[in-house]
Amino acid sequence: MLYRLCLALVVAAGSALAQAAPPDAWRSEWSQTDFSNSAIGDWTEIISGGPPKDGIPAITSPDMIAVAQEARLSPREPVMAYAGRAYPIRYLMWHEIVNDHADGRPIAVTFCPLCNTGIVFDRSAADTVLEFGVTGKLRHSDMIMFDRQTESWWQQATGEAIVGALTGTELRPLPALMQSWQAFRDEHPDGVVMDAPDTARRYGTNPYAGYDSAPRPFLYSGEAPPHGIAPLARVVRVGDRAWPLTRLRDAGRVEEAGLTLNWAEGQASALDTGVLAEGREVGDIRVTDEAGEPVAFDIPFAFAFDAFHPDGTWMLGD
Template sequence: MNVRQVLPKDAIPSIETPTFGTTYIGDDEDDVIVVDAAPPKAYPVRILDYHEIVNDVLGVGDEAVPIAVTWCPLCGSAVVYDRRVDGEPLEFGVSGKLADDDLVMYDRETDSEWKQSLGTCIDGRHEGRQLTVRPSAVMTWQSFRDRHPDGVVLQPIENARSEAASDDDTPASVDYDDQPYAGYFDSDGFGLAAHRTRDDTRSWDRSDLEPKTVVLGLESDGEAVGFPLPWVADADGVVRETVAGTDVVVFATDGGIHAFENPGYEFEPTAGGQFRAGSTTWDGTTGEAVDGRQLPRLPARRLFAFTWQDDHGPDAFFG
């Protein structure tokens, strides 16, 4: 694992006191990271590009669950973690380091460092410890709004400053209308060198997948399986598989990819991201049936193929 300091610590500021509302500043096709809560919450990538980590809490009182909503733009990796270790909540910030081009987080309680895509502590008091992945989904703002009319969305940070808004390592004033990684996402290259348009870009030696193919990664009991979005789309939008003894179903809908525990149904695609099984129709984005039944969403990592391969090797893909 190649770990290097790229930016000053906290040059990209995490969010510690998030606020939510019903009005969104961006576009209908913007991606948001969605967490099931009461009400459901959306964390826009447009905002996370400038902050990368949101320290939030789901629920109140004894039922409260502290979470970290994390996003690495270079790796396209959206992962939500339970941020408790040994029952105590940690608060995460952006270390300014990269590990294999992936965000390295640090916790402010012990200054331990954590690889974002894995949720593993790579240095410090908690070295070797693993954060627990929470169920989440990536979908467009329009999909979230249509499916969760009672949902709320993360609001911009007033007077925010971030290195992502700057041409150098010094934080600058944030304009959330700008998308600092748009050129990177449109380019063929991947990793920090590609983002900074340098010549020392990384190589990719496989032809079945592009390095920035979107993958949904499932891990359980030491088994890791990545489901590339185009492969699932080519299979009529639905794949059934068993991961560490758990039957799963993976749907490709509306440009997104979603995984649920499968009670044993044979799903057949219909139209508009809907699938027929068990005498009813299911929404592949939410896992909800017309008759009110709900498939349990699985804890998953959404990320680029090159990062999944960095973490788990070239054979850790479905099929």
């Protein structure tokens, strides 16, 4: 599998960097980052994922086209959806961050394939509008982003600045969906979808074929999740609570903790087969509050929830 090959290529470099004396090893590349200000207790948690700074190129102000014009996406392919705008995972797989504007606000559409964390943030913070890029570094296997204004480092899974001048600042997550292209197209026939970037990438393919059925996460040294849950099993995370996707899929609907979670067939896993559209069924998920309003949530792998919410609550049911 390609992800295993990638692991073999970067694990030695990552391990060596982790054992060095951070942050000195990074100062030449990150001369604007204030390493004296951080929320990191153990610098060995941060390792290289392989690519350098901006080696995974984030996109800013993407070209959008009308839903009716899009003919490349298969019905079951996943997209990140917010405010009538769709951002296909086939592009986010290779770029991980899209800086855009929607619903009258600046947004950052983010996706970390190693943790399956797809989150849309309001990128207004610290009295400014931030533009994000990819550091090429990982913590607990999750992408570390950076803002181009201060070069502070941000944990994608939590939206918190963890290194630099903005340490402790948190981005606000927005009520976005990861849903199938068919579902988005049906709900937003007059919506828009991100056009293919003008970059040489194998869009529509999964460079991590077989990843979400692997026994261990990529470049992760933490413990397995509790309750016998497989590390790469998906969970539905709302705040510091996590519902196993298998429970929601079996029930179809769960009403709990003031929330309603719904599952519907139709979405392919982006991290299963080598072709996104051919991945096994994972379903479309929605979460609403007691008033029926959508709430912010994401669908991380269980190990990622456990790593970033060690005191979180596992909603296992009876």
